[in-house]
Amino acid sequence: MSDSRPIGIFDSGVGGLTVVDKIEKLLPHEDIIYFGDTARVPYGTKSKETVTKFSVENVEFLMAHDVKLVIVACNTASSLSLDFLRRCFKVPVIGVIAPGAAGAVNSTRNNRIGVIGTSATISSGAYEKAIRKISRKVKIFTQSCPLFVPLVEEGWTGGEIARKVSGIYLNGFKVNRIDTLILGCTHYPMLKDVIKKAVGPDVLLIDSAAEVAKEARDLLDASGLLNNSRRKGGQKFFVSDEPGRFIKTGGRFLRRRISCVKRIT
Ligand code: DGL
Numbered sequence: 001m002s003d004s005r006p007i008g009i010f011d012s013g014v015g016g017l018t019v020v021d022k023i024e025k026l027l028p029h030e031d032i033i034y035f036g037d038t039a040r041v042p043y044g045t046k047s048k049e050t051v052t053k054f055s056v057e058n059v060e061f062l063m064a065h066d067v068k069l070v071i072v073a074c075n076t077a078s079s080l081s082l083d084f085l086r087r088c089f090k091v092p093v094i095g096v097i098a099p100g101a102a103g104a105v106n107s108t109r110n111n112r113i114g115v116i117g118t119s120a121t122i123s124s125g126a127y128e129k130a131i132r133k134i135s136r137k138v139k140i141f142t143q144s145c146p147l148f149v150p151l152v153e154e155g156w157t158g159g160e161i162a163r164k165v166s167g168i169y170l171n172g173f174k175v176n177r178i179d180t181l182i183l184g185c186t187h188y189p190m191l192k193d194v195i196k197k198a199v200g201p202d203v204l205l206i207d208s209a210a211e212v213a214k215e216a217r218d219l220l221d222a223s224g225l226l227n228n229s230r231r232k233g234g235q236k237f238f239v240s241d242e243p244g245r246f247i248k249t250g251g252r253f254l255r256r257r258i259s260c261v262k263r264i265t
Pocket of ligand 1: 011012013015016041042043044045073074075076077118121149184185186187
């Protein structure tokens with residue numbers, strides 16, 4: 001069995017390209033339709049109602065492209081809106097929270113896990129709930145890091161400012177003796193090096209983007225929805241604001257030039 005329909009991925013903006021990057025590597029024959037809601041980013045400071053309303057519209061857009069699976073790449077939308085999206089749409093919808101939580105629980109040796117994310121993701125408690133579902137033994141420590149997203153979008157992923165900001169946000173994790181840290185935001189994998197320096201080399205970083213890519217592969221495989229063609233998959237990118245900034249910042253996320261970006265209303 002083979003299903004040539006594309007996978008739909010949406011995010012509040014450019015950050016979800018960290019998920020595209022992992023999907024391209026793990027599922028190279030799949031076509032991808034990506035929607036970045038660049039006109040309404042950030043989601044991380046918005047209410048559940050607003051993020052859910054935007055997310056429903058985003059999935060409706062992807063559905064119009066006949067996608068076989070929707071991946072909510074945005075941690076904030078996954079935290080606040082995934083359950084609602086699953087009730088609204090027939091197509092399978094997966095988010096980044098449960099795979100990231102499972103990856104962390106499977107990796108921790110001392111049962112002390114840290115979670116970082118946007119203010120909305122952290123105050124939703126979504127990662128805590130997902131971890132608790134798997135294990136009651138784990139102690140969880142959380143920290144919102146709102147300045148990380150603008151730092152990444154400016155390309156300031158190394159250097160003194162990134163190091164200082166990371167130190168201020170993450171020093172507490174040393175006191176808490178975590179051995180595993182969930183990068184609970186699309187942008188944070190871009191800051192892996194400075195985050196690693198701030199928390200120490202022994203702390204394992206869990207990239208929710210990599211974890212959701214594995215879940216997508218397993219789900220498509222189990223449901224007979226993989227694209228078994230030998231052809232390399234293609235990507236189409238859509239944004240809700242002018243594409244220039246998305247192309248520039250997105251190029252850094254994917255480490256290549258992005259073409260074929262279309263603005264929609
Ligand atoms: N994509 C968002 C997330 O992963 C970060 C950017 C935003 O605040 O919209 O939570």
